[in-house]
Amino acid sequence: MCEQCTRREFLGTGVAGGLLLAGATWTHAWAASSPTPRPRGKSRICVIFTGEPAPQDRDWGADTRQVEAAKARLAKAEKDLGNVELLIGQSRSAEQTAALLAQAGPGTPVLTINTRNFALTGVVGPILEGAHPMIVFSLPASGHDWMYAPRWHSRGHRVSLIASSDYDELERALRLLRVIPMMKQTRVLLFPPARGTAAAQSPDEVKKRLGADVVAVEEKLFDEMTASVDDRAVQDEARWWTRNAKEIIEPNEEDIRKAARISIALQNLMAQQQAQGLAVGTCMGWLAKGFPCLGFTRLRDNGIPAACEGDMDSLLTMILFQYLIERPGFQGNATFDTSRNVLWTAHCTAPLKMDGPDGKDAPYLLRGHSEVAGSGCVPEIQYRLGETITRTKLVNLDTILASTGKIVEVPAKSVHGCRTQIVTEVRDAAKMAANWSRILETEDAMTLLHRVVFYGDHMTDVQHLARLMGMNVVEEG
Structure with a gap:
């Protein structure tokens, strides 16, 4: 599920002297004069x-x-x-x-x-x-x-x-x-507002429990970085997406160019700041300058997790698994069809290289965003039928929700829901739906809805990782 977040709503989270999110003051807000952090050691x-x-x-x-x-x-x-x-x-x-x-x-x-x-x-x-x-x-x-x-x-x-x-x-x-x-050497950039469970929204709690630094990005400074992107790089990026797409349906040349510019700007930002993760809480307000979905795909394929809707739980999940298995995750919304014992996952941003950096790109279409009348440019990625997947999310910084499934359907062209879709057979869809997000004490739809999908069965690794990090595991379904 995506929700409009206007610039007024975004600025409404600010206070004098720093940005205030989930009761915590962001004292490390990124600025153009910020020193470049050191690269991670072994x-x-x-x-x-x-x-x-x-x-x-x-x-x-x-x-x-x-x-x-x-x-x-x-x-x-x-x-x-x-x-x-x-x-x-x-x-x-x-x-x-x-x-x-x-x-x-x-x-x-x-x-x-x-x-x-x-x-x-x-x-x-x-x-x-x-x-x-x-x-x-x-x-x-x-x-x-x-x-x-x-x-x-x-x-x-x-x-x-x-x-x-x-x-x-x-x-x-x-x-x-x-x-x-x-995790202790990890630097996360956030375009506020952060969303998710209260613990995941708190930079102090993330630092205390996982060791990672979360740094707020001032959108005005990023706008300046976007404007300074080299036009030739934008042209090359747009050409790559256009030439490799199976089909271009809604986006026009200007939509693709805008999205390509944001993609290059995001890559430049992450390289400049030597950050290992990104969350954008205002992505639905970016249409005028270009949706970040192509850029998210590029970042994830290059080993840098990126989460839309400011979802810190999903972002931290992707970072943990990136370090563990060196594969990107597909963050998406869930919906069930218990008559078929299946669960759908759908979103308008997804990685191409679900097998990891050395794997082949999945085929894709270029589409308009499904929830803003088909405007903009996002990828509709067609994942591999028959693939075993692990669906998971770290919540409250102390519990890993996890389950497995098998991809049994991928639409040739999506109609309802977000663009990239997989339908997965699960162990017990009715039980899974009835108990969905039961342990979460929130009414926030996005926090309840999102899960992250990875190729492969990683349930054993989930159990090991939880023991090593002092976490609990809740098997869904």
Whole structure:
């Protein structure tokens, strides 16, 4: 659902000395003179092998060959991921663990790999006492220590367990653990007003719980940036969208040119400010200068989540998953057809590269926005039939709503609702509809309605991530 937000309504959120949203003063409002923030560094993760390797033919433990195989796979993952820095050591005592943690730094996530029966339980104290998020990786027959990981979690520690013989799961562990330090290096730009749950609207709460900075953008300054965009870049952007579209239906040349100018301006803004996320709370008021939907597509395809309608819950969801799986999300509205056991998701902005940056672009049409009499220019993207998806949203900064489905229908040309649409078969549509957003204490339609869709089944990762970040998971449907 999209709602008109006029400039008068936008300015109505301001107060002298700063912008005021959800009871919090935005003291870090972006201005043209703001210093350029530093680029993000690599995320440090401490890897601890606990105990001495076991003999190859006896005892409960991992032997030397298994330890070397794990180290080789970790080295490959560190190289392939490119944005993690591993500090690898061995611990035979709590004192050695404490020394490794001191070298790693406060709060550094930890991956423990047990190599001898009950070695981990003897050395884990400093990790738990220091509140380090931890994944326990346990090879079969490497000891009985694995069974304590769920107990530590139940006592309030941020611990998750991967018990597997698949060394590729070590990369999964690093992907999960890197999310936490990456969030602490995250800079989000917001065109107020913010919307969503109260916690997600509060920059102080976002900083406190996730570590990310949320910076307000003055729209007047962005208008000046838009006006200064190079005309040749606008022409090239418009030509790309025009040439690659399956069909251009409503938009005229001027609609496409306006949208292309905003697209380039948004890309320039994010590069200049070295920001990792964007939310625009006034997008429905942008028609005169050009809708941001093409620009949102470009940003998401380039690994920068962008949320319309100022939806901070959806934006933070997209950022978490971008760091975890390196794929963009499709933020959209929900509507049900229980007679077919399906759920529709629809919106007028969506990524082309749902498989990630190395994947192919999905086919698309260029359309006018469905809720403003077909004006402007937005993409109608046709996603892949038969694809398994995960539908999710972080709400209140402490709960992840999640479910899975399969795409069973994509219209050749949308009629009702927003332009990009998928129809997904779900486990129990009637139950899902009856309990939709039940845990949310709000009447705001957008906050109740939106979910973010990702290609693939990521429910296991959702559970791991929630344990590591002190969150709850509510499975919908």
